[in-house]
Amino acid sequence: MLVYFKKNLLPALCLALVFTVSCSKKSAMDPETPIVPTPEKKGIQLATDAKFGTIITDKSGKTLYFFSSDAAGIPTCTGGCETVWPLYYSADLSSDTRVNASEVGEVTRTDGRKQSTYWGYPLYYYQNDAAAGDVKGDGVGGIWFVAKPDYSLMLANAQLVGANGKSYTSTYAEGTGNTNYFTDAQGRTLYAYGPDKSNKNTYTKPDLSNNSIWPVYEAELKELPSVITKDQISVIDVFGKKQMTYKGWPLYYFGSDTKRGDNKGITVGGIGTVWPVLTPTSIAAPVN
Template sequence: MVFTACKKNSSDEPTTPVNNNKGIQLATDAKFGSVLTDKDGKTLYFFSSDAAGIPTCTGGCETTWPLYYSADASTDLNLNKAEVGEVTRADGRKQSTYRGYPLYYFAGDAAKGDVKGDGVGGIWFVAKPDYSLMLANAQLVGKVNGTSTNFTNTYAVGDGKTIYLTDNKGRTLYAFAPDKNGLNTYTKGATQEGIWPVYESEVLNVPSAVAKTDVGVITVATISKKQLTYKGWPLYYYVPDINRGDNQGFLVGKTPGSVWPVLQLNATVAPAQ
């Protein structure tokens, strides 16, 4: 008997798929749904202390939360490219942003698809393209007699960060103290809405520190608009908050925070109608 050896055709050899992804990508997570990742599928994060769009994770913080930057335009056809940007940090390095939020990695994510950094400290969250609310962890600042003054979360003069709600681009949201649960008592018409516009949004997704069951939508009949609520409190903007991260509306009224408080994460439920 004669045996002949056959050389395996090179086309039969297993091949490693080529990753042609560039820039920010979208991935689907079983728990969080759509999340932002780098080109290799590694999860990206938002930092609540960066609500103003300025990177505040510096020094030792970067050991745990390395910054993410890519000069490449995203190749993901499902990503809204208009929301992608970049910021130059104080030390001159560039950092990619989404909706103005600087993007970071979490050092504890060892593998593609890990989301172990979500919820760390109550201020780090997976970066998602579809949050309807975000959280700021920031100093309350307002002008008193023309002087910029810091306030605590109890509206006393002093230093200390407050965790409060913003829209998905870092704009501060407020409650109107006379409102009732699910009832806007302020907006009588479009002209009155001028300085305190309602926050229009559907209930999409929220950071994991926010209970989605605490978020709702009401219809403001006087202006025929939908308004998002948190713990029953209708949510408003303050027009003089010109810059992202501004939160000076709490000073409107005789006593700071008595009429137009920022909507803090630990707010009590709005009173019944």
């Protein structure tokens, strides 16, 4: 009887083994559970930072920066500056579907090298950012800022040149030297109107007939350079347009500033008195 049991057990064990191997092979080759490779990141990426929100990085997650002196869209960080702030360039289009391709570009530097841009701002690394996620370069000198896609305002650090072709300092005296002043996110200069009152536009006509001369700066309050805070910003209604203000000063463009970086409006009506640029240290608009 024991011999009979062994003779019948052996075929059964073999059958079970064959079935197990067959199932294992089927499971490993099951087309319903394919192994999907992680797509390679290319070009600039968007990342989330606890302090700055959405920021722009390279494909490995290293933070990229805007330089206020590049407000005109021309790279001005050269020589020793470039040692601390190496340029960023990628010929690849961004693989991040959240990035608007129309906002990404490139510029050719004077030495022939190419540099990637966002909103026309050349992009840089910061030498002291050791790892992905570091944001140590923001605010350096009050002119370097984390690159972001959602700034409501930016800062230029550039020479003032009036409509008369003369150069002016930050005190509106004739001479050379950069002034740190506000622009929109694409480097277009913003102005205040001297007669305005706190959060009160006194220039724009109800029919908007003069809005093409000094257009109101229409913008929602989103993100700001770290040297200013949101409590300094308001948005007022001006005959159906939403105009941003800084320290109570309504903000305007000058219609004759034909390109980013132009600041010709400072000499209209008087040098730096009727249509001055605004800086982080500008005094608040008068209430009355």
